[in-house]
Amino acid sequence: MRFPVYLHNVATLALDEDKCTGCGACLDVCPHAVLVRHNGRVRIDDRDACMECGACATNCPVQAVTVQSGVGCAMAVINTALGRSSSSCCCVIETSEQKAANSSGSTATPR
Template sequence: MGELIYLKNVVTLELDREKCIGCSMCLIVCPHAVFGMNNGYAGIENRDACMECGACARNCPTGAVTVHAGVGCATAVINAALGRDGSSYCCMVESQDTSAEKLSMTEGSGRSTCC
């Protein structure tokens, strides 16, 4: 197997500040603390930590967050490197229950157990 190289600045994650209402849903559902709040609105603080799972985009009530889920998903990349069909292992969260009662989160951590 060839050498694996981490590529920076290839994440497709985008945040439209004009659409953001400051609900912090992206912070709650992101398993990698990519987002932070500044002056009541979300911001991308750690773009390279994004695994493009799509949880933020799927849960944003205004569509302020967009990401091409699965493009750089670590699960897909690893499984493809192992000779498996990487597309079938991507970390999509289509059926994830993100209601407040179901999330396990330490306040202010920006991490959840949803993914």
């Protein structure tokens, strides 16, 4: 059995080969070598190894790579289902809007 690889055919990773310019930015950030360059073209080589971290999509300058990113954490799914907020637990499923709010939020450093 290959390890580490998780469930078959669930990852939401997609590559629009018409949009892709082959710049390879996605290849550098993927921690599981899901994407490869083949004859100058980027393609998805091992979708089952994708953990949906979202690094490839974030770093694609032309939005050719898309994925519904999130943390693969059962406790986060439970926390979110129970309506706990991120302030009460470090681990919740955040929507892309919340993530965007975090990354553009103030950089004030209360301590």
